[in-house]
Amino acid sequence: MKKVVAVTGGAKGIGKAICERFVNEGYDVIIVDYDDAGAKETQKELKDKGHTVHALKCDISSLDQCKEVAKFVEENYGYLTTLVNNAGISPGGDPKEISLDPKLFDRIMGINVHGPFNMIISLLDLLLKAKEKDQVPSVVNVASTAAFTGGGGSVAYAASKGAVVSMTRSFARFFGDTGLRINSVAPTLIMTPLMAERFKDDPEALQKRKDSVPLGRFMDVSEVADIVYFLNTPSFIHGECITADGGRSLSV
């Protein structure tokens, strides 16, 4: 039976690389992104290579919109093999200033924390239906090393990623007996549109960060996709968070 994955934020950056990885493994991919044009562009690129890809416009901070995604999955497949909660934001600016902005705090929490929560609760029943197709349902959440270092450019971002890690562990604890596997990955310093936006006015700060990585380079998006795919592969790993930081935590 066909395997099906929904990837939030699949239009670009890490999410796009995750979509590429899953189509190459034979999955049908559902891109869930509020950037409709970007999602359709990625969809076309992958469809032109012969893959089955859907693009759904959805703001994951809205539970109603996530329920619409579930409706699409129900009507078109009746089950979901994998959910990758990748979409997230990390606005740029002076950390001291933006960390004290309550509206920005709510916005970051709305997308980075409520987003994956909304997607999981909307799609849980469909994930569990994958078991009827002899598949092992799985969720992989994209966190960040900011969860542990307090970095990531703002208090809200670090707190939101800490919540992603603990939400993963808690879902793993309470829902493991349903057969659902759930894990997270905490990467750092990947050159994506999100990073480019954060450092657009400060190339020196960007270089400093690169120099802080013992491996001496930024992570590639495909390396995050590889870890996501590994975590998705059925195994006894459950509730785990894999950190991938090029050894950066060794040097602070």
Ligand SMILES: NC(=O)c1ccc[n+]([C@@H]2O[C@H](COP(=O)([O-])OP(=O)(O)OC[C@H]3O[C@@H](n4cnc5c(N)ncnc54)[C@H](O)[C@@H]3O)[C@@H](O)[C@H]2O)c1
């Ligand atoms: N880039 C890095 O260095 C880095 C490091 C650690 C963790 N991360 C995490 O990886 C994930 C992906 O980051 P990226 O660098 O690829 O970002 P990006 O900005 O390049 O791409 C994010 C994608 O998510 C989509 N998106 C954002 N908010 C959304 C919403 N409310 N609803 C639906 N879609 C939404 C965007 O349209 C975009 O397509 C994020 O969760 C980020 O926090 C990134």
